Amino acid sequence: MAKVSIPKGTRDFSPEEVEKRNFIFNTIREVFVRYGYRPIETPTMENLSTLTGKYGEEGDKLLFKVLNNGDFLSKADEAALNNRDSNQLIASISKRGMRYDLTVPFARYVVMHQNDIAFPFKRYQIQPVWRADRPQKGRYQEFFQCDVDVVGSNSLVYEAELVQIYDEVFAKLGMDVEIKINNRKILAGIAEAAGIADQFMDMTIAIDKLDKVGLQGVQDELRKKDIPESAIATISKILEVKSLGDLKPHFANSPSGQKGIEELETVYEYFDASQAANEVNFDITLARGLNYYTGCIFEVKAKNVQMGSIGGGGRYDDLTSIFGLKDVSGVGVSFGAERIYDVMEELKLFPEQTGTSLKVLFIAFDEASHRYAFRCLNKVRAAGINSELYPEPVKIQKQMKYANARQVPYVVLIGTNEVDSGLLSFKNMESGEQEKLTLDQIIGKIK
């Protein structure tokens, strides 16, 4: 066998898999459209300068860079090349990179097309993204994201709407999930209350790990970042809070914290949690790594299965200002299609028929019948029925085995008897029953 392979972290998809994936995409798209979002697409490659610095240091490492065309080494940074300094070298040999997510390209899109856009602009985008991560369970180097975002409005009605979209999509897919919600301002409030506003990022990264490493682990992490014991004590106390109401006293001296609570309360006023199919919970430990979030943040976890988050998002007040457009606030969420697929597969949640598969296979006994069968086939196809003719009039056993392999519900057998009488042998492959019918009767039966 030839030693062929595909790059690590990438996958081929069989017809069945593509059909199942499309089922997910179609379900998601349907909901997006009903909520008034419109599709856009952006290029696979962006200018590297568009991507770098938007995802934090870790994110920059995971960016796929595209080598410049032509004799790129002749123009390479001499010093960096001699020093074997890859990081320095990149700027001079690569000017493009592959999409890391859909949010940053969207921000770039909004800035570039700001004069053609009516705000608030609601768009959705379903495209693959690439990350040079080491693959593992639920993690690939190439995967699809399904993003919905709205920019150009501060209204918290959109936060509520996005939670509703999450709830509705997962209900439609038959998945039981927990939708977690928090607010970056609340996290900022914790930092303020603890007197470590300047170490906000270190603090959130530590807090984010609470469900994994426990309170003790978080405290250790905080100590490692040289956060004073008094602050750690304050943070620990706040982390025990379970409801927004209990949080208020802690934020007496923190305007950010108060604002965060107020925003979440407003979202809850819009969003009727009692009507939700899934749990929607305030989770003070939810932090999220992407550093452009400024307000509400969301994350979705599948229940009854071990899997990382299957969706996430939040509000970003300032993303477009990086590209020169100020005061355009945005909020959006993302669905991780690959992980949703893996969860649905594990829990066997896919409906039996996700594809538009073959309905009938024509089988001929001899050359003359084969030609006759082909003409029948065309009529059936014209009637809108997915159908096929076995390419040669070979042994019936072989043709029938093919019908089994394709899982065709009906087979039409045509030999000299059928050609002469015009009555075709119509066989139900599941029951094994067979009857003689005209082609029109057969079309009527299948439709």
Added chain:
RNA sequence: GUGGUUGUAGCUCAGCUGGUUAGAGCGCUGGAUUGUGGUUCCAGAGGUCGCCGGUUCAAAACCGGUCAUCCACCCCA
């Protein structure tokens, strides 16, 4: 980037403390069955044991390296 796991037929895997012709199930091809599939029975094809090197009389097995894979960490969908 760090740590670990696994790599044997198309697929899933077995192969004992190293021992002579490397196995099973499924799948595939042909036949029993020249106008009827799924069930059954018979026969057959198919393997440089990931790759390179070392130890040994002898390596699929032991050792080193390398590549790939999966898993965990970091981070994330």
